[in-house]
Amino acid sequence: MTLLSTKNMSVRLGGHTALRNVDFSIASGEIVTIVGPNGSGKSTLLKALIGAVKPTQGSLERRPGLRIGYVPQKLHIDPTLPISVRRFLSLPKKNSDAEINAALARVGASDLLSKQMFALSGGQFQRTLLARALLEKPDIFVLDEPTTGLDQPGSAALYNLIEELRHETGAAVLMVSHELHVVMSASDRVICLNGHVCCHGTPDVVASAPEYRALFGTGTQGALALYRHEHNHSHDGETHAEHSHV
Numbered sequence: 001m002t003l004l005s006t007k008n009m010s011v012r013l014g015g016h017t018a019l020r021n022v023d024f025s026i027a028s029g030e031i032v033t034i035v036g037p038n039g040s041g042k043s044t045l046l047k048a049l050i051g052a053v054k055p056t057q058g059s060l061e062r063r064p065g066l067r068i069g070y071v072p073q074k075l076h077i078d079p080t081l082p083i084s085v086r087r088f089l090s091l092p093k094k095n096s097d098a099e100i101n102a103a104l105a106r107v108g109a110s111d112l113l114s115k116q117m118f119a120l121s122g123g124q125f126q127r128t129l130l131a132r133a134l135l136e137k138p139d140i141f142v143l144d145e146p147t148t149g150l151d152q153p154g155s156a157a158l159y160n161l162i163e164e165l166r167h168e169t170g171a172a173v174l175m176v177s178h179e180l181h182v183v184m185s186a187s188d189r190v191i192c193l194n195g196h197v198c199c200h201g202t203p204d205v206v207a208s209a210p211e212y213r214a215l216f217g218t219g220t221q222g223a224l225a226l227y228r229h230e231h232n233h234s235h236d237g238e239t240h241a242e243h244s245h246v
């Protein structure tokens with residue numbers, strides 16, 4: 001079942017066209033990852049999908065009653081306004097202590113309940129954000145670079161946790177990631193953005209698409225090496241990876 005979809009969607013922000021003519025959809029249980037250079041509109045796409053920015057053109061559909069667990073790319077916590085993890089997890093919606101404890105336990109962060117938000121490490125902060133998303137009982141997690149600031153083991157652990165949560169809850173996962181090697185192994189589909197959708201498809205298809213190579217070259221942290229495989233088809237002259245594979 002389709003949870004979120006757009007047709008020919010464009011978004012202008014402060015006179016700048018951040019996204020143009022984007023066709024997108026995600027179905028129940030899918031893991032879809034968005035890749036693209038800085039400023040290519042990845043965060044804007046997520047914000048449009050969750051309803052935080054309005055499309056200036058085209059259509060956007062959300063399944064009625066869709067529950068979204070959103071983790072933003074940046075969340076500034078003012079250290080002069082102390083707020084505990086327990087309080088943070090009750091905003092904007094009140095949650096019971098039992099629900100909060102269960103969510104924190106599920107993300108492996110039970111010990112953080114009484115800590116101050118500004119005092120959390122990068123990994124603790126990201127887990128707390130994920131706990132907050134989990135409290136929404138989401139049909140879809142929308143995660144904007146959920147491993148920001150984490151070291152490699154920390155980020156691998158967080159991706160494992162996301163995968164487990166998807167498995168347990170059946171929720172779809174839509175995320176932005178710069179960690180292409182992870183993207184390549186963990187996603188059902190990858191969308192490569194550069195103001196518009198450059199190419200999309202299964203990870204191996206995107207990795208071999210000329211548009212993707214033009215943006216990321218071959219120095220993709222092993223992504224291409226990981227997916228170097230025998231082709232029994234040709235990409236010659238292919239301008240849209242999706243045509244032959246999706």
Ligand SMILES: Nc1ncnc2c1ncn2[C@@H]1O[C@H](COP(=O)(O)OP(=O)(O)OP(=O)(O)O)[C@@H](O)[C@H]1O
Binds near residue numbers: 017036042043
């Ligand atoms: N409020 C705004 N007003 C004007 N321009 C904006 C606004 N927000 C974003 N932009 C511009 O829109 C473009 C897309 O921004 P966006 O944050 O979606 O990119 P991104 O792909 O998520 O980038 P990054 O990888 O650096 O996080 C950028 O050129 C950005 O400068």
